Amino acid sequence: MEKIKLIDEKGKRIDGRGAKDLRPIKIKVHPLNRADGSCYIEWGTNKVIASVYGPKEAQPKHLQDPLRAIVRCNYDMASFSVDERKRPGPDRRSSEISKVIGEALENAVLTNLFPRTMIEVNIEVLEADAGTRCTGLTAAGIALADAGIPMRDIPAACAGGKVDGKIVVDLRKEEDQAGDADLPIAILPRTKEILLMQMDGDLSEKEFYELLDLLADACINISEMQKKALLDRYKQEEDVEEDKETEGKKTENKEIKKEEEE
């Protein structure tokens, strides 16, 4: 089989993005009424819903920490989220992702304020298209803020990698599978402290630092979107609609400018 060309001569990717461009992100805060906090996010064709319960009494009791709260995360992929039906329930991959996301969130939350309690985060992937752990973590950050849990900052996450020998941000499925490396990171945008970092494949030291800088910038962009989504929930409906209209015009203008540049 002929290998797909992932980046063309102009440096554009298969979906027309440049190396630094993110897929379009849509965020809805508090779509669920039963959970204390929740968030639905569409990141490209990734569709993820995150919910937060707590702080509540830690169960099972042996996990209680007398000095701080614990954050338990449960990442799960729906059986219909991928091309071939996934066998439902926890597996090796989702246990690992649950663990790393839980630990990342624990470092953002001010856990010392709620001794002996547990904060439960559930991340449900409805549709997957690479980078679901970053999408899930970004959604979980918003859900935590929505639940009123004290945090140092809202964590934001983004993945990047090497495709056809070039460093790119926010891989999509084809790039993730055929690419040379995949590096998901999560940071606290204000201080740029790293909460999560994993790497698949190979990068040289120079490439690694180049990608890390690009990802930090991407996370800061995502952080702005998170904050805007949270504030929009408390705006009057008319205001939000107005904003959307002006935003639409802005993106149109941007596209026109881009075309002109080309």
Add this chain to the structure above:
Amino acid sequence: MVKIKEIVVPGQLLDEGKIKPGQGAYRDRADGKIYASRLGVPLKRRDFINVIPLTGCYLPKPDELVIGIIVDVAPSYWIVDVNAPYPAVLHVNDVPWKVEFGETSKYLSIADVVLIKISRVSETEQIQVSMRDRNLRKFVGGQVIEIQPTKVPRVIGKKQSMIELVKRYLNVWIFIGKNGRIWLNGEGKSTRLAIKAIRQIEKEAHTEGLTDRIKEWLEMNKSENM
């Protein structure tokens, strides 16, 4: 056009310098500046800067009146759910009845709703509650709804203005616990309307001039429904 108070998100810079971080804010040791830790409305008071949270759980403080639900019965005490992250203990010495050892379930059983007072919160967040005070009692009849505990002051209003308004218009008995539970008792139709009004207040808690708008809303709905 409804005026909205300024809202901050976790990690947003609030202030720098001598002012102290209060509730919902923290000082970063690295740069000495003060940042918000919760989603809420910033408020400066004397030499503190606070963030009044928009959402979040109830944290009990002594002498607050709350509505509790009995979740467990033991020979000499009850365990009460007060909507906090921790369970509360109601000891037989803290109830207005003389209870023999082992006969606790004769007085209060699981799922009973009680109006209680937080009497003590220890450093390790062990909560003790009491029923020994004026007006503290077991609720009979009526219904309980839950709202965001952070929005309780808004539902009560300045000098109880908001809740008195709802009570006066609809003729419903309402008691609001500090923990976000509200007990209502009255005629079916007006109780339903009162719940609707409370939900409306909860939804628009962060806007200004709310009492007047709720008054209009009640006026309109009252004439339609009754």
